[in-house]
Amino acid sequence: MVYGRLSRRLRALGLRSFKDYLDQLERDGGDEWQAFTNALTTNLTSFYREPHHFERLHEELQRRAHDGPLKLWSCASSTGEEPYSMAITACEAYGTLTPPVRILATDVDTQVLATGERGVYPVERIASLDAGLKKRYFQRGTGPHEGFCRVHPALRQLIDFRPLNLLSSRYEVAGPFTAVFCRNVMIYFDKPTQRAILTRLVPHLADDGMLYTGHSENYLHAADIIQPCGRTLYRRATKAA
Numbered sequence: 001m002v003y004g005r006l007s008r009r010l011r012a013l014g015l016r017s018f019k020d021y022l023d024q025l026e027r028d029g030g031d032e033w034q035a036f037t038n039a040l041t042t043n044l045t046s047f048y049r050e051p052h053h054f055e056r057l058h059e060e061l062q063r064r065a066h067d068g069p070l071k072l073w074s075c076a077s078s079t080g081e082e083p084y085s086m087a088i089t090a091c092e093a094y095g096t097l098t099p100p101v102r103i104l105a106t107d108v109d110t111q112v113l114a115t116g117e118r119g120v121y122p123v124e125r126i127a128s129l130d131a132g133l134k135k136r137y138f139q140r141g142t143g144p145h146e147g148f149c150r151v152h153p154a155l156r157q158l159i160d161f162r163p164l165n166l167l168s169s170r171y172e173v174a175g176p177f178t179a180v181f182c183r184n185v186m187i188y189f190d191k192p193t194q195r196a197i198l199t200r201l202v203p204h205l206a207d208d209g210m211l212y213t214g215h216s217e218n219y220l221h222a223a224d225i226i227q228p229c230g231r232t233l234y235r236r237a238t239k240a241a
């Protein structure tokens with residue numbers, strides 16, 4: 001996999017060996033370090049992936065309807081389908097295109113963040129969505145844009161896309177967050193690294209906030225940091241745990 005992905009960078013740069021590529025990276029890496037990172041990430045995602053999370057988020061937002069502006073964070077947002085699904089959920093929960101919600105969408109890969117910022121997707125990406133949601137939140141392209149759809153500009157207004165590496169030593173984010181979606185990214189890290197990330201992430205949760213995790217991620221090994229509170233959902237562990 002690494003071979004295939006980096007080979008593309010070598011071809012783009014006209015280099016003939018991995019040694020030449022690594023020598024060039026180490027000598028004058030610059031922007032190529034970001035291209036190297038972007039080439040290595042796996043960005044599989046979809047709108048409303050793991051739909052039960054969005055049902056739960058809907059309930060949590062409605063329960064806090066009078067709590068003032070709420071903050072949500074998608075910390076491995078990939079091409080944007082996850083934060084846009086959160087934005088749609090907020091609009092649906094409050095029955096308005098301007099819900100009292102701000103969404104932070106971060107990822108280590110700058111290319112996927114650019115796709116998220118554009119908010120334009122092939123129509124197949126929304127094929128399985130409910131017809132009402134498609135009508136309310138997506139604009140179908142015509143002419144040269146045929147085959148693509150654009151998210152409603154009101155959704156784009158709710159989201160800030162920013163680069164952030166979960167491996168960095170601290171996260172400069174403005175919480176506390178009612179919901180942190182950290183889904184299908186921890187699988188790439190070993191347990192000590194997962195613990196280190198959770199230790200940095202969890203303090204940004206609101207007291208009653210929840211961590212939404214991927215279907216194949218479990219944190220039994222981190223029960224002193226977070227505790228399960230539903231299907232692939234966690235809350236901050238209480239001090240006594």
Ligand SMILES: C[S@@+](CC[C@H](N)C(=O)[O-])C[C@H]1O[C@@H](n2cnc3c(N)ncnc32)[C@H](O)[C@@H]1O
Nearest residue numbers: 041044045076078107108109165166183184185
């Ligand atoms: C498989 S996608 C998951 C996207 C979305 N969360 C979902 O569940 O549909 C994993 C994302 O994690 C990002 N990622 C990988 N390592 C990361 C890191 N160290 N910091 C932040 N994001 C990272 C990748 O760039 C990729 O977009």
